[in-house]
Amino acid sequence: MVIKNSDGQTTTPSAVFIDPPNYVVGEVALQSTMTEPLRVVQFVKRFMGVPEHRVQVGDQSFSPEFISSIILRKIVQEAEEALGEHITQAVITVPAYFTETQRHATYEAGALAGLTVLRIISEPTAAALSYGISRRGRPRNILVYDLGGGTFDVTILAIDNDNLNVLAIGGDPHLGGKDFDDRIMNYIEDELREKFGYELEPDPSLEAELRLKAEAAKRQLTGRPSVPITFKAKRSLGNMDTYIPVRVELSREKFEEICNDLIARTELLLENVLLKANMGWEDISETLCVGGSSRMPMVREMLTRLSGRRPMLHDPDECVAKGAALQAALLVKDETVEEFGVGHVLAHSLGVATVKSEKTIIDHIIPALTPLPCSQTRGGYTTTFDGQEKVQVRIYEGESGDPQAYPTGPIGVFNLDTRPPRPAGKPNITVEFRCDENGRIIAVARDADTGRESRVMISLAGDRDDTQVEEEAFMLSQAIIS
Numbered sequence: 001m002v003i004k005n006s007d008g009q010t011t012t013p014s015a016v017f018i019d020p021p022n023y024v025v026g027e028v029a030l031q032s033t034m035t036e037p038l039r040v041v042q043f044v045k046r047f048m049g050v051p052e053h054r055v056q057v058g059d060q061s062f063s064p065e066f067i068s069s070i071i072l073r074k075i076v077q078e079a080e081e082a083l084g085e086h087i088t089q090a091v092i093t094v095p096a097y098f099t100e101t102q103r104h105a106t107y108e109a110g111a112l113a114g115l116t117v118l119r120i121i122s123e124p125t126a127a128a129l130s131y132g133i134s135r136r137g138r139p140r141n142i143l144v145y146d147l148g149g150g151t152f153d154v155t156i157l158a159i160d161n162d163n164l165n166v167l168a169i170g171g172d173p174h175l176g177g178k179d180f181d182d183r184i185m186n187y188i189e190d191e192l193r194e195k196f197g198y199e200l201e202p203d204p205s206l207e208a209e210l211r212l213k214a215e216a217a218k219r220q221l222t223g224r225p226s227v228p229i230t231f232k233a234k235r236s237l238g239n240m241d242t243y244i245p246v247r248v249e250l251s252r253e254k255f256e257e258i259c260n261d262l263i264a265r266t267e268l269l270l271e272n273v274l275l276k277a278n279m280g281w282e283d284i285s286e287t288l289c290v291g292g293s294s295r296m297p298m299v300r301e302m303l304t305r306l307s308g309r310r311p312m313l314h315d316p317d318e319c320v321a322k323g324a325a326l327q328a329a330l331l332v333k334d335e336t337v338e339e340f341g342v343g344h345v346l347a348h349s350l351g352v353a354t355v356k357s358e359k360t361i362i363d364h365i366i367p368a369l370t371p372l373p374c375s376q377t378r379g380g381y382t383t384t385f386d387g388q389e390k391v392q393v394r395i396y397e398g399e400s401g402d403p404q405a406y407p408t409g410p411i412g413v414f415n416l417d418t419r420p421p422r423p424a425g426k427p428n429i430t431v432e433f434r435c436d437e438n439g440r441i442i443a444v445a446r447d448a449d450t451g452r453e454s455r456v457m458i459s460l461a462g463d464r465d466d467t468q469v470e471e472e473a474f475m476l477s478q479a480i481i482s
């Protein structure tokens with residue numbers, strides 16, 4: 001069952017108005033951007049797991065995990081009111097393309113919100129589960145195209161009578177409806193400049209108003225060939241402010257033209273995923289469009305052109321939530337849901353930095369798309385100079401062999417004691433990775449000769465230390481969330 005929020009909607013925009021200890025979540029926060037733009041935080045999902053990222057509001061700063069936990073609390077609060085029950089456990093969904101660090105940050109947000117996180121699952125998997133569980137049967141492949149508000153995800157899954165398994169994933173965590181809104185905002189500015197010779201003055205309130213209007217226009221263009229965007233632009237004359245009414249007409253054709261490259265980016269990522277799965281369109285039985293932004297006609301036109309068939313717009317707003325609920329029911333063995341296996345995979349390859357021919361490279365130990373849980377050990381690592389007393393193990397998540405290609409660096413670093421001192425190249429060091437079904441990773445390095453061992457749980461390698469976590473837990477306990 002899908003519960004309506006206090007605004008009577010089944011989805012809640014992840015906007016938070018912040019005025020500690022008061023936090024307002026959802027549509028009301030979104031509307032507050034017009035009057036207090038600097039107190040409203042949006043698109044925090046894009047910053048989950050970004051090291052040291054802080055959201056600045058007034059003279060305070062917040063971690064993305066904290067903002068996320070406020071949103072989670074709000075959702076839990078609404079559900080508790082509707083059900084009259086205390087909620088302690090949750091399945092939380094994330095983009096398939098999320099890294100381990102981002103998944104872990106989400107897990108932390110759940111824990112901070114006082115929830116036992118049963119599982120972190122990928123959104124396209126959840127969508128495919130809600131679609132597929134009642135359409136199980138002959139084995140076939142499903143492609144899920146999920147274009148949301150801030151992220152783009154594409155996944156190919158195999159379904160049969162008993163199981164759903166991920167075959168390939170791709171996407172871009174920085175591509176979503178917001179980028180289409182940005183294009184409309186730029187268009188308005190350009191039109192004003194060109195047609196009226198008018199330069200918009202920097203004004204956060206006006207910018208917020210334009211963002212809301214751009215988003216509304218974009219939605220209307222899904223159903224209409226052309227829409228007007230009207231607002232009052234400020235003009236300062238001496239110390240007098242005057243407001244001039246402005247009207248900019250935007251046609252769907254123009255909108256599609258200014259967003260052409262955004263759609264092309266999703267197309268490229270789509271083709272890439274097919275390539276990774278070693279498939280052509282003829283291998284895909286159903287294409288599911290989910291996420292609010294896949295309502296835009298240009299999305300389905302592109303998919304029709306590529307696949308030669310019209311894709312299905314399947315319950316684009318709710319199917320991810322329904323899939324998460326189904327996954328929770330399967331995990332707690334709720335007998336109203338018939339058993340169905342859902343296979344999760346590692347989203348990105350895992351490797352360690354090592355030196356080969358005097359060059360540092362990333363040696364991948366577990367490849368992306370390995371079914372979870374999994375573990376893998378590789379030996380043959382060693383020291384680089386005589387008498388070296390420790391080696392540093394640096395863990396990387398991603399596909400490139402070049403450490404320079406990882407802008408945020410390793411996802412975990414730890415030392416292994418390599419005493420007693422031995423000649424360079426003598427110790428035989430193995431590295432083992434173990435990943436659980438949430439994709440959480442333990443790395444163990446071992447000196448095969450001395451038996452010494454050292455390990456790190458990547459989930460603990462995050463940058464929020466204990467005092468910060470305690471402080472945030474305290475702030476959350478004081479928070480008045482509405």
Ligand SMILES: Nc1ncnc2c1ncn2[C@@H]1O[C@H](COP(=O)(O)OP(=O)(O)OP(=O)(O)O)[C@@H](O)[C@H]1O
Binds near residue numbers: 149152215222291
């Ligand atoms: N009719 C419509 N036409 C075009 N875009 C729409 C329409 N309805 C909703 N959207 C867009 O869909 C986006 C929200 O989609 P959705 O609710 O799937 O996002 P989300 O799941 O919150 O975000 P994400 O998946 O990126 O984390 C917004 O950018 C919104 O403007």
Ligand SMILES: [Mg+2]
Binds near residue numbers: 148149291320
């Ligand atoms: Mg989504």
